[in-house]
Each structure stands twice: as C-alpha cells, then as structure tokens.
Amino acid sequence: MATSATNLRTASLKHNLSSLSSTNKHSAFSLTLRQPRRKPRFIVLSASLGGKPTVLVAEKLGEAGLSLLKEFANVDCSYNLSPEELCTKISLCDALIVRSGTKVNRDVFESSGGRLKVVGRAGVGIDNVDLAAATEHGCLVVNAPTANTVAAAEHGIALLAAMARNVAQADASVKAGKWQRNKYVGVSLVGKTLAVMGFGKVGSEVARRAKGLGMHVIAHDPYAPADRARAIGVDLVSFDEAIATADFISLHMPLTPATSKILNDETFAKMKKGVRIVNVARGGVIDEEALVRALDAGIVAQAALDVFTEEPPSQDSKLVQHERVTVTPHLGASTVEAQEGVAIEIAEAVVGALKGELAATAVNAPMVPAEVLSELKPFVVLAEKLGRLAVQLVTGGSGVKTVKVTYGSARAPDDLDTRLLRAMITKGLIEPISSVFVNLVNADFSAKQRGLKIAEERVTLDGSPESPLNFIQVQIANVESRFASAISDTGDITVEGRVKDGIPHLTKVGSFEVDVSLEGSIILCRQVDQPGMIGRVGSILGEENVNVSFMSVGRIAPRKQAVMAIGVDDQPKKETLKKIGDIPAIEEFVFLKL
Numbered sequence: 001m002a003t004s005a006t007n008l009r010t011a012s013l014k015h016n017l018s019s020l021s022s023t024n025k026h027s028a029f030s031l032t033l034r035q036p037r038r039k040p041r042f043i044v045l046s047a048s049l050g051g052k053p054t055v056l057v058a059e060k061l062g063e064a065g066l067s068l069l070k071e072f073a074n075v076d077c078s079y080n081l082s083p084e085e086l087c088t089k090i091s092l093c094d095a096l097i098v099r100s101g102t103k104v105n106r107d108v109f110e111s112s113g114g115r116l117k118v119v120g121r122a123g124v125g126i127d128n129v130d131l132a133a134a135t136e137h138g139c140l141v142v143n144a145p146t147a148n149t150v151a152a153a154e155h156g157i158a159l160l161a162a163m164a165r166n167v168a169q170a171d172a173s174v175k176a177g178k179w180q181r182n183k184y185v186g187v188s189l190v191g192k193t194l195a196v197m198g199f200g201k202v203g204s205e206v207a208r209r210a211k212g213l214g215m216h217v218i219a220h221d222p223y224a225p226a227d228r229a230r231a232i233g234v235d236l237v238s239f240d241e242a243i244a245t246a247d248f249i250s251l252h253m254p255l256t257p258a259t260s261k262i263l264n265d266e267t268f269a270k271m272k273k274g275v276r277i278v279n280v281a282r283g284g285v286i287d288e289e290a291l292v293r294a295l296d297a298g299i300v301a302q303a304a305l306d307v308f309t310e311e312p313p314s315q316d317s318k319l320v321q322h323e324r325v326t327v328t329p330h331l332g333a334s335t336v337e338a339q340e341g342v343a344i345e346i347a348e349a350v351v352g353a354l355k356g357e358l359a360a361t362a363v364n365a366p367m368v369p370a371e372v373l374s375e376l377k378p379f380v381v382l383a384e385k386l387g388r389l390a391v392q393l394v395t396g397g398s399g400v401k402t403v404k405v406t407y408g409s410a411r412a413p414d415d416l417d418t419r420l421l422r423a424m425i426t427k428g429l430i431e432p433i434s435s436v437f438v439n440l441v442n443a444d445f446s447a448k449q450r451g452l453k454i455a456e457e458r459v460t461l462d463g464s465p466e467s468p469l470n471f472i473q474v475q476i477a478n479v480e481s482r483f484a485s486a487i488s489d490t491g492d493i494t495v496e497g498r499v500k501d502g503i504p505h506l507t508k509v510g511s512f513e514v515d516v517s518l519e520g521s522i523i524l525c526r527q528v529d530q531p532g533m534i535g536r537v538g539s540i541l542g543e544e545n546v547n548v549s550f551m552s553v554g555r556i557a558p559r560k561q562a563v564m565a566i567g568v569d570d571q572p573k574k575e576t577l578k579k580i581g582d583i584p585a586i587e588e589f590v591f592l593k594l
C-alpha cells in the first residue's frame, strides 16, 4: 500500500504552536461537549428569579411573535436605539431580538453585566452579532433560518423582472413628467439562460420560479446534490460555464472567504456581453467597484441589488446612482408573511432558550465545564479542521452527500462518545459552504437538512487507552477533487489527522502521509520528488513575507511523486501562489483555509 511505503520526512521550519484555538469566526463556539448519558442544556435564566424575564425587541417584529413572547416575558419594544441607548438598556434585559439593522457588538455584551442570556436574530444572517463576544459572555445566539426563504426568492424574481423591463427607471421618469416609451424598451425573460449561483434554500426556490417563467435555468453550487437540481430540471454546471453562458445571473450563496468578491474584474471579463445581474444574497459577494467598471464597459447591461457591502450604502455611491442599476434597501425578507413567520420562529427559539431547552437553530453553544472539555478538546479542534479541509478539496461530482468518518481508538467502543466529534466534523463540512451555523445541538439536524449522510466507523487499536483517540479519518465519496492527489485508493477524498503533544496535525492526504500542524492555512503541492523543492517553495514564501509554520513531504518512493504540505500563518497573495504553481516540478497545488 502506498502509505506503508511512504517515506516521511519532516522539515520543521518553525514551530509557532502556542494556541490551539481555531481562527475561524465560528469556532469559538464549537467546544460544546455532550456529557455521556446526560442531556445537554443551555444556560437557564438566572435574572428571572421571582419574576418574568425581560425581552428587548430592538427592531420591528411581527405581532404573532410578540404575542408569544408576551405570554412568557415582559416585552420592551424599543426601535431605532442608538448604540449608547442599547448598551444602557441591555443591563435590564435577559434576551434581545434584532434583525440585520442592529449591531450587537462586544460593548453590548459587556454592558449587559452578565444578565443577557439570549440573542435572537429574526432572520438568517448573523453578521451583525459578535458571536465570539456572545459565547465569552455565556450568551446563546439563535436565529430563524427558514421562514424568509420564499420572500427572498420572490424578491429575487421581482428584481429580475423589474430590471428586465426597466420598471424602476420608467416609474421615476413618468413621475418626473416624461413619457419615454422608446427609452425603456426592455428584454424578455422567456428562453433566456439564468444562472443561479448557490443552489441552497433561496437559490432553488428562485430556480423553480424562473422555470415557470420559461427561462432555461442552470446552477452553480459545488456542494449541492445533483439529484435535487435534476428534480426541478436544473443542470449543475461549473462556475466558469455558468457565468459564460448566462444572460442573467442571480446570486444566492453565503458570504464566506471563498465567495467574497467572487464577481470581480476577472470574472466579469468572462461573462457574456450584456449580462444582467441580480443580488439578494450579500453585498460582499460582488466587488462593487468592479461592477461599476463592468457596467460602464457594457459587459454588464443592468444590475438589480438588494444588498450592499456597507448598509446603507453611501448616498453618492456610483453603483447606487448608476442609471442601469435598480436598488432596494435589503428588502428580501420584508414581506408581511415572512416577517410573521420569522417572528414566530424567533420568539419560539428565544422562549425555549430562556426556559433552558435545546434550540435547533442555536448558532453558538453554551460554555461547558473546563474539565469536561479538557480530554477531548484537541480532538474537537482536529475534527472540525479535518471537515473544513475535506470540503474545501471538493470541486464537483454529485455533491457532498456521503461522508465516512473513521475513528482509530484503543478504547472500548462505549468508552468513547463520538457525537461531539461528529458534530464538529459536520460543522467543518457545512460552514465553509453555507450560511448555516453548526454546533453540537444542530449538527445532525443541519446534516439531514442538506441530505448529508455521515457514516461513522470505529477501528479498535491495540495499545494504551489513555488517549481517547489515535486518529480521525474523514472521507467524502462520489466527488471530484480540485487536488487530485487527495483522492485515495478508495476513490474518496481522504484526509486523516492525529493529535501530537496536544496539537492537531494533518497526517494523511489521499494516500500520502504528511505531517503538518493544523493552524493558519495549508498549501498542498504534488510534485516530482527531487532535491531543493522545500527550499524553493520556502524561499518564494519567505520573499513574500509569508510565515511558514510547518513543512513536510510524503512520498511513495525516492524521486517519484510526493505531496508537500506547508502550513502558513498568513494568506499568500494570488501571485505568490502562482509562483509556486509555476515551479516546473509542481504538478498541482491547492491553498486551504482552516
């Protein structure tokens, strides 16, 4: 077997391993442990002793939700509070409910003096809530992820049609006393190709509706199951094919490091001249300055935008003022029906959390006693990072649907509870590709919702059962990889890791053994093994001031193919990665964020 023949040599260039904590924005919440045979509970209100808890509703909430809240709590509806006013009020509140317009930052949690126990986000995105601060202050955050899906999809379709027929521009013109019938000739939707970018809850509803309008719908979503797309007559295609063939592009992916400014000068240049763009996802997925350039160059004929990098955008924004751009003030979720639904969903979640019940829409997780965490903590970090790595290696195929996790342990099967580890692998697999937040409470629910099946297998090893685990292996079946060497003999994307001296390490990629600590980010290169490779890559990174934390090379045999794993503290620039790719002996490489 390739692995047993692998000759592992590790060039440890620099050890900067002081912190075990993961650097991604959600990981601070991932350390929720299930205590065996005990039902986990969220924090229970202490401030409500002897009376009803107080819920501050800081943005308008549907009546049905308010009624539910009032049955259980004193409800203070105070809208348009300044940051200072919010901080003053919060010390008297046990829960806070907001939409996207209120910044719930660290100051809010600090000002609460420990009384604030639950923040409810009446909607999907929680970009406006400081999750790290919430968890540090023992405050649970819950959201309402499903009730506004249809509203967002309908708004996408409304913008699509309004844009194609110049509705907003023509309306303004008539109101200004003009009658410009020739100026506002539109384009038809029927028979045109719509590319839905992000085929999740909202994207698939948009696709369904666009089919009804007679459009030819394609979709790009590397993680969506092909059968779900097929079921509504949509072809899943690559990113390049989607943007190059579309007459209309509608964006429905979450804002993640991978999707940030995914529409930029380079990608606009690949689009059909005269393409029309709709964005009801998040402003940050478009490079807004590049969009203005593409509009002025005639590449993009029109755009219709509900969301902006900064909200509200500045009044003199060239994009907002552009005559071929239609804008709305983040109205995707704003229908009477959606807001009633969201209000009920969030009120139930907040009341449940105040009672100490588990919430399926919990975004973070409760703090747990340190002694419970201590044994599994490094494996929890390892599990999440392996999930993150594995999903970032996927490029296509039938979607991420089947994941096999193998735990190698010397402990008896009932002496190792893997639910936390499975939850963290699920978190790692789902979060980089969606707007869903996963923790121990909602992991299985989130996986099921996405049609993701996680099969677990235990391999009982000889040796001392002192450590709970020897290794964790994560395999994704029926997918293609953007790093072909990550596919092992079984045909699956395979990554394996171990904990060494308390630090999680990546120890196997595909059939290649490597050894790199799972911190910062990782570059994987497949190369023809030869002298000087570590030095060449190391000096390119050094010249660009990218700090290398670890480097190792796993090879099948001397001078044959090898995989080099390089841990880096900083994100290399595109040009730096290109220089590495340009080294003749390097056959493929990939940059992965942990």
Ligand SMILES: NC(=O)c1ccc[n+]([C@@H]2O[C@H](COP(=O)([O-])OP(=O)(O)OC[C@H]3O[C@@H](n4cnc5c(N)ncnc54)[C@H](O)[C@@H]3O)[C@@H](O)[C@H]2O)c1
Residues within 6 Å of the ligand: 124, 125, 145, 148, 149, 152, 197, 198, 199, 200, 201, 202, 203, 220, 221, 222, 223, 224, 252, 253, 254, 255, 258, 259, 280, 281, 282, 306, 307, 330, 331, 332, 333, 334, 432, 433, 434, 435, 436
């Ligand atoms: N304008 C509004 O008021 C409004 C309302 C609701 C949702 N939203 C936004 O719409 C977006 C979608 O929400 P949702 O509820 O459908 O989320 P979702 O998680 O159900 O769907 C997101 C989809 O994007 C896919 N995806 C991830 N990375 C991708 C990539 N690089 N390329 C292509 N696809 C990728 C995921 O696989 C997933 O299927 C989110 O950004 C959400 O915040 C906006």
Ligand SMILES: O=C(O)[C@H](O)COP(=O)(O)O
Residues within 6 Å of the ligand: 099, 100, 101, 122, 123, 124, 125, 126, 148, 330, 331, 332, 333, 334
């Ligand atoms: O994230 C969401 O749910 C949407 O963007 C809607 O945000 P809103 O509740 O502020 O309208």
